[in-house]
Amino acid sequence: MLLGIPKIISPELLKLLMEMGHGDEIVLADANFPAASHSQRLVRCDGHPIPELLDAILRLFPLDQYVDKPAALMQVVPGDTVATPIWDVYGSVIEARTGLNAPFETVERFAFYERARGAYAIVATGEGAQYANIILKKGVIV
Template sequence: MLKGISPLLSPELLKILAEMGHGDEIVFGDANFPAVSMAQRLVRADGHGIPELLEAVLELFPLNHYVTHPVMLMQVVPGDPVETPVWDVYRGLVDKVEEGIDFAEIERSEFYERAKKAYAVIATGEKALYGNVILSKGVIG
């Protein structure tokens, strides 16, 4: 056990966060996301929602300032009437650690292609539809 690190962050996830380099991306997949078929490295976080995992990770994880959008969301498919209030939660969590970060909304198939190339995918129990998010790792100055 370590002080100051959320117990939501498993040793496996901490190792992956530490291994990641500048520009590497990590995907937080909701419960419907095809994480197993997408992941080069898969971390299981079943039973946990993305907001609480994101809050814990953002305490340790620098966001990438060398890209326009270090936080990427899966865009709602045109015509789908789904609301995405969880996105406002994500924005609030990011703003707590760093204000002014721009989010991108990426078309579904493009999001999947990006996820296949990501350093790791975290499979969560998040039930919010379109709850998926990608973070791009920055540098510590």
């Protein structure tokens, strides 16, 4: 155990967060995301919701301040009528931790998959909300 590390952050996830450099990306994937087949490095956080993980991660590293949108969401597929209230939750968490308002870009589903394949790591969660996947771009530690 260490002081100051949120308990939801496993040793494996902490190691990956420490290895990441400026501009590296990490995907927090919902329970429906094909995480194992898309990842270079996979961390399992089954049973954990993404908002709780997002808050814990943002306690440990900043988002990239040199890009307009340091977080990316998977766009709702055209014609799908599902609501995405979890995006508002993410926005609240990010604003509370970083002060950033409207930090998101939306990425078409298959483009999101491609971007996820190039991410430093994917965190597979138990998040049940649809379109709950989020990519974070790590910033500079000063």
